Amino acid sequence: MTDHAGQLTFPPPRTYTRTDFAALRALVQRVPLRTIARLYFDADTTPYHDDPAQLERHLRAMRDDLVHLAQLHGSSVLADHLKASARQHGSARLTAVTLRMVEDASRLAVAVPRATHPVGLWFRPLIAKRLTGEGITTLGELVACCNRRGGSWWRAVPRVGLLRARILVAWLRRHAGTLGVTVDADVDAAEPLAAPMATHVALVPAGCQTAQGGPLAPLERIELPHRLCGGEGPHGTGQRGVNRAPGLCYLQARHDLDAIRSYLHRYTDRPQALRAYTRELERLLLWAVTERGTALSSLSVDDCDAYKAFLTAPAERFTGPRTARSSPRWRPFAPSGLTPGSQKYAVAVLRAAFDWLVKVRYLAGNPWAAVTDPATDTSEYAIRVDRALPLQLWTKVRVGLDERSGSLGPSGPQWRAAKAAILLMGDSGLRITEVTLARRERLSYLSADGDIPAGWTLQVLGKGRKQRSVPVSTATLAALRAHWADRGLDFNDPPATAPLIRPVTIPPTPAAQRRHVDASPEAAGYSINGLRGVVSWAFGQLQGTLDLTDDERRHLAGSTPHALRHTFGTQAVAASVPPDVAPEVYPHLWQGRQSHAAGVVNCARWC
Template identity: 30%
Template sequence: MYLDDAGVAQTRRTVLTLCRTLARKAELLDLLSDAAIWQQPHLGNADWIDKALASLDRLKSKPAPLPKPDEPCGRWLPSPVAVRLAQTENLHTLTQLADFVNQHGQRWWTQIPRLGQTSAAEIQAFFAEHADVLNLHLDLTKKRPAHPSLPAVSSGIAPIERFRPPEHLSGQSGSNRAPAPRCLLDAGNDFEAILAWLSIYDTGTPTHRTYRKEIERFLLWAIFERGKAISSLTTPDCAEFRRFLEDPQPAERWIGPSAQRWSPQWKPFKGPLKPSSARQAEVILSACCDWLVGQRYLDSNPFSGLNKRGYGRRQGTDRILSPPLWDHLIDYAERQAGASALANHKPADYRRTLFILRFAYQTGLRLHELTKARLGDLERLSGYDGEQWWLNVLGKGKVHRQVPIAPRLIDDINAHLRDRQLKPIGYAAPDTPIIGKLRKRLKDAPEDQASAALLSESALYQKLKGFFEEAADDINQADPIAAEKIRRASTHWLRHTHGSHAVYKGVPLEIVRDNLGHKNIATTSIYVHSDKDSRYKAILGMTGD
């Protein structure tokens, strides 16, 4: 079977899509044996073809099943989506889902964690297709607030945007306040001073979110555990906060599962902080206090009196994949991408994962830089040795840098675009995400523009975490220690691995610094292992190993 003007690969994809559609119809008709035939197609098997033809006759003779308003979402929507609707918003039936959409309006899907615009569009298309049967119509004309309008509170734990400290703990007369006439800020209390500090970082960026999280925890702890304003805290208080991060108690007040910031279930912590996270919190808060001292709001930085505490190994030194582990990841991804026994969509999914691994490793980009990279950011320049490709990156602190792109990686980008049924570099729209979903364009997307289904930071992070779990299982029996390390890996490990491997292969520190976007070469120097390598080789030489 071939389709007009279609190659073998495209024909196969079309046939397998038809098989999924028939399997779904059989499931809805409770014809489970027929569903099993189409769920595991064997296109070249004569016995399977005979069964498939008989099943096709049965399915053609039966009318298409129609949804009912009180039926479960899981009967008509993809299982992961239905589970997400039920777990996050307690939406179980189609009627409940329609009511939720109409309540929240045009951007209703933003209320549901990890539900993207593409899935939302598919849900809306389902309701539009069956509007007359269901008698459920979606009102998408109004823009509603992104979250319920909740009043500011001061009697309990709440995010900083909804929290106001009690008057006597506002810091208007904190014991560590610098003389008010000398203050350079238009801030009369701690809360206003904190907001002034946060305002120097762009809202919505990873830096802003991280800094807000840390100062928010510190402010709430000062109020509810120490009964003090931030501008009255002392060095012993900061030492106690350091201990608090190791075990936030009482747990019912401070610890809870992930929740939206507007949700009543929101808590500042998911659990005790790891040593590296506690160190990061202390560095950020000390920097905040230094800034407030420089603005003459605080008289001194209470963190400066703390002893230099050991927090274990520095980040970066133990978050690196050695060349053998990196080779295993690439080998596993390549094997899976070429495995014909996998479900029809899986090889393409693994090809995308393989591309993400190579792109992240060769560029050293941060997570948010990976998701923001567009084809229009690629620039071809003429160099002494020929044509060069560079990627323009707007990184941390909105600092621009250029990252070199190898010709082979350009080929990988074009291959990934083909998998997404998009045109190659130079022909696809400039705003096309370099990393994207393997889904069709949204129905209302112009033909010459990029797929609207781009990967979010969360989706990309979870995609690689899931892959690392699989790759760890693959090596677990042969090397359980290596498997455990792979399980701990994340997207940022690829950045650390890029830096470490580059330095090991002799790339000058200054070049690695510029590629990674470090302000200080001291940050880049964590990837220098020559001293440790020399010590290790020396001992091996002494022992004869």
């Protein structure tokens, strides 16, 4: 972006953009035309890269227009100077100083940005290309993206960092009057991902809300209304839930929030379960207070049935894109809603949580016991062959990873980290959570024993805190060694508790600093979302550069890290591992029976 005037109209239909102004300054400073075309103009939309003479004609015509405007609207001294220069040289010759004076004089004819204008009309080609690559083609769409995603909107656009995002937001706000839309006030907070966690949000009960509804917040920031807290609230106020058990309660819980926290505390040593159960309970609590107008400890069977129906199509104000829990734009549901399987899982989690609350005598009964599970198709719960990468596509992905992981450029370390993670999931069948928790001390070399060849195995902690050993391929081991070299560590002499995969460069955000810098060296690896972002980034880059068919490109575009686990399962089945060997090598895979005819593995617990 430049610091001067925007689109200039003189005479219609000839127009000049901010990019044109920057290019004209470069011409005045005697920068070669080919360099100007490369720096300021997009090769896909302008002919200037192949025809510098046309660029020169364009810029000289612009210069003449500016000079004419300056003669009309500028000072008499400037006009006399330009006329004298034109008489002497045939056309006015400009220096860097006189060009600035001409631009200032021409501002009276400057057009204003509109919401319908393409981003390329106002921003440099590189920024415009990155925005359009994410479907943001106009200034209005850019404002909508900022307001929809909040202060971290720039994370959805590759290589648009926080500082450049703030410049863009400031420019959009400066021209809000002509755009007709404006960026919300909280979009460019000092740190968009770290709003004060101590800031509690008071939920507004149903019936007391505005047309847009009341605010929503995650469990750790919720403040319940006194009459809907289910027990003793602040200063001794509150209303006891109608389903509260009489007599002694085994919990030191004053209200529903305390009871929920006591239940979740049982899973502090199981992070994945804790996240899942927290998500389901906070969704129910938010719905009960803001939609149903009742306390959690007052829910009836009818209320629970209504919530089950709500899960099929959550209200719009309950949905939003993924963002930090500290963000005011956090929402409990994704825009796509829940699949039937996820709805069934939610009901099962809530039924189990209420069962426990009944056992500890916080609740008198469990209304979820009378609620049937949502209807789902359970005819075959198996490895999804359609989600797995076909062998040919998987081979191309591996070749692409090999080529790019050898890069010595700035993206090389990230490619090597992505390759190590992808191969751990695709060759060893690890879940993404297991990759983030994997430690070097759990990776060991086993010598040959009879018919069993030597190799490396990794002990991982899976679902239900069950430990298992998985084989690590030679390619995966080489990728891990390369990744460790980027980290400046000796793979054969690892530090204690060092994670197998860890970011090489720590982002300068408070959350990242707390997680990595403030912790002991090498103690923290990737977060689940962080590693998912690395894998998604690699898939996106490969999708645009590999020689793929249309079907392969669509398949890779829709692939997730978990698809690699399905890939591992289908490839293992295709390899026809003998039944007497499979349980020893892949005990986590062959818990069910192998079905060669269907080409799938009937093992729900594997996924």
